[in-house]
Amino acid sequence: xxxxxxxxxxxxxxxxxxxxxxxxxxxxxxxxxxxxxxxxxxxxxxxxxxxxxxxxxxxxxxxxxxxxxxxxxxxxxxxxxxxxxxxxxxxxxxxxxxxxxxxxxxxxxxxxxxxxxxxxxxxxxxxxxxxxxxxxxxxxxxxxxxxxxxxxxxxxxxxxxxxxxxxxxxxxxxxxxxxxxxxxxxxxxxxxxxxxxxxxxxxxxxxxxxxxxxxxxxxxxxxxxxxxxxxxxxxxxxxxxxxxxxxxxxxxxxxxxxxxxxxxxxxxxxxxxxxxxxxxxxxxxxxxxxxxxxxxxxxxxxxxxxxxxxxxxxxxxxxxxxxxxxxxxxxxxxxxxxxxxxxxxxxxxxxxxxxxxxxxxxxxxxxxx
Ligand code: GDP
Numbered sequence: 001x002x003x004x005x006x007x008x009x010x011x012x013x014x015x016x017x018x019x020x021x022x023x024x025x026x027x028x029x030x031x032x033x034x035x036x037x038x039x040x041x042x043x044x045x046x047x048x049x050x051x052x053x054x055x056x057x058x059x060x061x062x063x064x065x066x067x068x069x070x071x072x073x074x075x076x077x078x079x080x081x082x083x084x085x086x087x088x089x090x091x092x093x094x095x096x097x098x099x100x101x102x103x104x105x106x107x108x109x110x111x112x113x114x115x116x117x118x119x120x121x122x123x124x125x126x127x128x129x130x131x132x133x134x135x136x137x138x139x140x141x142x143x144x145x146x147x148x149x150x151x152x153x154x155x156x157x158x159x160x161x162x163x164x165x166x167x168x169x170x171x172x173x174x175x176x177x178x179x180x181x182x183x184x185x186x187x188x189x190x191x192x193x194x195x196x197x198x199x200x201x202x203x204x205x206x207x208x209x210x211x212x213x214x215x216x217x218x219x220x221x222x223x224x225x226x227x228x229x230x231x232x233x234x235x236x237x238x239x240x241x242x243x244x245x246x247x248x249x250x251x252x253x254x255x256x257x258x259x260x261x262x263x264x265x266x267x268x269x270x271x272x273x274x275x276x277x278x279x280x281x282x283x284x285x286x287x288x289x290x291x292x293x294x295x296x297x298x299x300x301x302x303x304x305x306x307x308x309x310x311x312x313x314x315x316x317x318x319x320x321x322x323x324x325x326x327x328x329x330x331x332x333x334x335x336x337x338x339x340x341x342x343x344x345x346x347x348x349x350x351x352x353x354x355x356x357x358x359x360x361x362x363x364x365x366x367x368x369x
Contacts (some may be wrong), residue, residue: 001066001067001068001069001070001098001302002067002279002300003068003096004068004069004070004071004076004098004099005070005071005094005096005101006018006099006208006244007073007090007100007103008105008124008128008208009105009127009128010105010125011105011112011113011115012210013103013105013245014103014218015072015074016244016245016247016248017040017103017208017242017248018040018070018274019182019248020244020247020248020272021042021044021070022042022046022330024042024247025092025100026164026273028094038176039073040073040074041067041070041072041261042069043067043071044067044272044276045065045070046065046067046068046280047272047276047339048066048287048298050289050330050360051063051065051298053293053334054260054289054296054330055206057334057338058291058293058295058338058339059178059293060270060290060291060292060293061254061295062294062295062296063295063296063297064295064296064298065297066287066299066300066335067172067278071095072100072314073090073094073097078191091131091135091200094146095200097203098203098204099204099205099206099279100206101124101205101275102128102205102207102208102277103210103357104120104121104125104207104210104211105124106119106121106210106215106224106225106228106241106242107211107245108232109210109212114316119224121209121227121228122153123227125228125231130178131179132180132200133180135142136171136181136200136201139199140168140172140175140197141172143168143197144169144172147161147165147168147226150307160189161192162194162195162197163187163189167186167194171194171199178238179235180201181202182201182204182205182237183235189205195312204282204283205235205238206234206237206238206239206275206278206282207237207276208240208242209225209239209242210243210244211225211241213243213246215243216246216265216266216271218266223243238278238281238282239276241271242271242274242275243271246270247271247272275359282303284303284304286300286301286302286357287299287300287359288293288301288358288360288363289360289361289362289363290362290364290365299314301357302365304351305356305357306357307324307325307327307353307356307357307363308322310357311325313368317367318367320367322367323352323367324350324351324366325355325365326348326360327348327349327350327355327357327361327362327364328329328342328349328362328366329347329358329362330361331360332347332364333362334343358365
């Protein structure tokens with residue numbers, strides 16, 4: 001499944017958030033066919049009310065939500081990009097995730113020491129951004145040196161290396177001004193040519209503004225949140241507000257009391273849902289469903305994936321042997337009430353290899369083994 005790495009300076013609320021995520025994951029574990037959780041990895045279900053509707057219509061034995069893995073990457077501090085040992089280890093952990101969630105402290109509390117002496121989310125963001133920028137600059141410099149000495153002969157490889165060189169030089173220029181690689185516009189060919197480098201500042205990042213519980217109903221009333229809203233769009237980053245404290249308190253409450261507690265704070269759901277939705281939006285993710293008597297299940301794909309590619313998310317054999325997919329839109333399925341009724345009404349389509357899977361498609365794959 002998708003991996004999101006949680007980073008941030010010390011004392012901003014990372015562990016509080018991560019532990020709540022893990023507790024939440026444990027509470028849902030009964031629904032999961034996969035419930036092994038490593039110490040620094042928490043698996044959570046992607047909340048989706050459509051899942052249970054489908055499961056009920058099809059009388060499925062179980063409903064399996066899509067999931068996201070949260071990885072706690074504590075320890076990214078100033079100087080990490082220079083450090084040979086630990087620092088590098090943190091950076092290599094970041095290289096392995098699909099997106100970065102940077103927890104940024106926006107709550108005031110004199111009892112909790114801030115590493116820089118005061119709550120200053122802009123500076124927190126700069127510190128971590130710079131570490132990632134330094135690491136990328138270092139890598140790009142080495143790669144450009146190598147490209148200079150390259151002796152490739154065939155024109156195809158030359159073209160590719162030319163695209164890579166040009167992209168890297170532009171990225172390098174931006175990085176020197178502190179601007180992440182993801183802010184540089186690149187052609188698809190250029191993107192492909194630099195993919196092997198796994199640049200850290202190319203990764204989608206969401207700032208998770210950790211606010212006091214009194215601010216969650218109206219995050220805009222917090223001046224720190226207002227301050228980093230512009231910064232987020234400048235740096236091509238997402239922004240979500242959450243209260244790690246509230247998330248943590250929620251895990252202590254029995255399920256039936258959680259809604260009451262949230263209501264008393266002026267919100268209708270936990271911040272985790274927002275965080276997951278923001279990740280979906282930022283990464284351009286979509287959900288499709290498979291549904292039958294055995295189970296109804298949500299699958300995560302990237303926007304623009306074809307039917308065989310989407311089938312490949314379930315199993316690579318499904319992609320290789322793909323013949324066609326019986327497809328019905330979620331709303332059509334629900335309106336018809338059953339697959340048979342949808343078929344009768346002509347709402348069930350037979351789609352081939354070129355079909356681009358749409359958000360909420362309910363799919364049945366036909367394939368050769
Ligand atoms: P980490 O070092 O980033 O992992 O930070 P922790 O999660 O350990 O939090 C540091 C301290 O801040 C702990 O004492 C938390 O209880 C406290 N803390 C975390 N989130 C909040 C919050 O939203 N409000 C307040 N007042 N304290 C918080």
